[in-house]
Amino acid sequence: MKTEVESSKNTRWTMHDILTFVIFNLIIMILITVAKVVEDMVLTPQNTFFVGSWLFPLLATPFYLVMADRIGKRGVLSGSILIFGVLYTFTGGLYCAPVAIVGAVIGELVMWGKDSYHDIKRVIGGYIVYWVTFGFYGIIPYVLFREAYMKQLEIYYNAADVTAMIAQYTELPWILLMMALFAAGTIVGGLIGSKFLKKHVRKAKIA
Template identity: 80%
Template sequence: MTQDAPTPKSNRWTTRDVLTFVVFNLIIMAVTIVAKMIEDMVLAPQNTFFVGSWLFPLLATPFYVVMADRIGKRGVLAGSTLVFGLLYTFMGGLYCAPVAVVGALIGELVMWGKDSYHDIKRVVGGYIVYWVTFGFYGIMPYLLFRDAYMEQLGTYYDAADVAAMVAQYTELPWILLMMAMFATGTIVGGLIGSKFLKKHVRKAKIA
């Protein structure tokens, strides 16, 4: 997955960098929202765990890989993490904001170093941190206010679905499985993104 990196650039973001960041994050947002809507229509709530955990990263990572390479500057991962963390916060999950901040800090530490955003392996590794952070958006409600959250879920889902979701987001084997699926989807998506980046984006000098 390692590729020759483009010529190093200044770490100062340009207007084009900001536009690239906005456009690609909007694409990632649209792709994951549509995938989630289809998933919810097709699968029972207790089964979405086994699909979304690898499908969402698989769909989003190719776009992130291209965005990270085209901008190639510090803050891409932290910015993406914070943008989506704030989105989930405004949707009612106030606990998502501090989780996003921690994820953004850890992600940028993982990406620390010269030209890290042009190194596909580093980019994919950093994006795994993003998806682990995403996983904690689902875990935190059970840790902070489990009984109230279960009661809220009970108004939308039957008892079997609620029991399954509680297990999936509170029991360590299920949590580790979720993180492994996040990592797998991100790695496969990174392979797809790196091939597209090498064959099309860098040659055409687009984005």
């Protein structure tokens, strides 16, 4: 049986864990940023809703899966949520901070338990919380600052786009569709990532 000291060491983050966390989260952020830029160049604001909601998690989940498995300790999900929350707080608004904190707490509860980060199904389920939190970064300004936010949008988009965007981020059926797309993208990305993880990463002990 492991002593308490050994158990404590196994849950303590090492410098290697921190580097793995930073590198993989940077990769995920770069992927999402590039995908967003391309999406905005190709699609209208009305249509980005239907693409980004599944494309972003599809691209990011395989990398998150590898990171979570390699570190395998508490705080991977909540830390990832908080990092993105800080980024959005500085680029989107202060309202993102409390959203990130709530998402991080829920995420940590979802992943509570021994070896949860080595359970692929739980890792994928936990990462859905990440993307639901991401979705609320878009919903909150429409709910709390609707008039002011609409005026900002009208500077950059035409009336039809603004009307569609308001509906997509305030009406329940659209919100549920967005969350379903986030979940679908995460699950498919998780299936892709799990095959790579089992066949290559775990055998080679990469990261």
